[in-house]
Amino acid sequence: MEDIFRFYDDFGPAKIVHIYQPTLPLKAVLVIDNIAAGPAIGGIRMAPDVSTEECFRLARSMTLKNAAAELSHGGGKAVIYGNPKMPKDQKEQIIRCLAVALRDLEEYIPGPDMGTDEECMAWIKDEINRVVGLPRTTGGIPLDEIGATGWGVHHCTEIACEFCNLDLAGARVVIQGFGAVGKHTARYLADKGAILVGTNDSLGSVYNKNGLDIAKLINIKQGGGSVADYADGIKADREKVIDMECDIWIPAARPDVINVSNVERLRTRLIIQGANIPITLAAEKILHHRKILCVPDFIANAGGVICAAVEYKGGTEQQALNVITEKLRRNTRLVLETAQHENLLPREAATRMAYSRISKAAGFKRWGIF
Secondary structure (H helix, E strand, O other), X not given: OOOHHHHOEOOEOOEEEEEEEOOOOEEEEEEEEEOOOOOEEEEEEEEOOOOHHHHHHHHHHXXXXXXXXXXXXXXXXXXXXXXOOOOHHHHHHHHHHHHHHHOOOOOEEEEEOOOOOHHHHHHHHHHHOOOOOOOHHHOOOOHHHHOHHHHHHHHHHHHHHHHHOOOOOOOEEEEEOOOHHHHHHHHHHHHOOOEEEEEEEOOEEEXXXXXXXXXXXXXXXXXXXXXXXXXXXXXXXXXXXXXXOOOEEEEOOOOOOEOOOOHHHOOOOEEEOOOOOOEOHHHHHHHXXXXXXXXXXXXXOOHHHHHHHHHHOOOOHHHHHXXXXXXXXXXXHHHHHHHHHHOOOHHHHHHHHHHHHHHHXXXXXXXXXX
């Protein structure tokens, strides 16, 4: 049994809910971390190896992300234990069952995350009518389809380049994880002249110092293949993406891919965290000591939840993109200027800013975080 009380602090979590339905089977965890600013928005993640600890850490990241972006929402996250590539009819049953279990937890607004998508959100809407990240046909803004997170990551990258004297045009980029976030990030950065030289997925990696054809990679993935099937490049196992020399390295997949055991292998000048909690704090401290600028996840990848918040209030796709642009560029600059002037880790500067905003919101609440 996990000692869940070790996760608690002055900011939450408000609730940890374990959900179990053995006949499907459905095994899931919901963490509603902090709702001082409003109902929690956070995605539903599906993977075989999730845990209560991961769910809490992701929920806290959402709390910080929403506070840093000055949204009227707190943070939460749900995780489902299971293979997201299971048969569609089985997955639909599990998602619908989870939605019913969440019906009365009105302080949590679900959205898509790794292993779930807009179609899953449409199933949830049918059950409880409280969800974001919906398909266009049901009145939503499909954040994965438009690449809302990647849109924000590319704006964050552009600002961050100023703080390490790096010209984005011509910069060599490696993206760890060529999925919903990674592919759109690559596409938007390429529009600014950056060159994708390496990437990976769960089946392997590919590298070409002269650049990879992003459109071809997307077509391979849409056809069910791996980036390792790309013809014109050096192929290797998926872990080799850490060793690829570049100017900008962007983790856009699972948590804790960089830790003290492998951080010294990175050969880059700038890291933009496109995934949630992809680098441990100890590894970030090593990067800081090595003079590698590392923008934390809840600043860099806030585009998706900003899009979700705009959708929840009835806004349009263009409004969402405009808000993402404004907030990501402003917050990246503010955090990096503070970190530079006070010699802080960027995460320290960002966390201080986010907790300050949460505390101000909690001051208006009778019960603080609730």
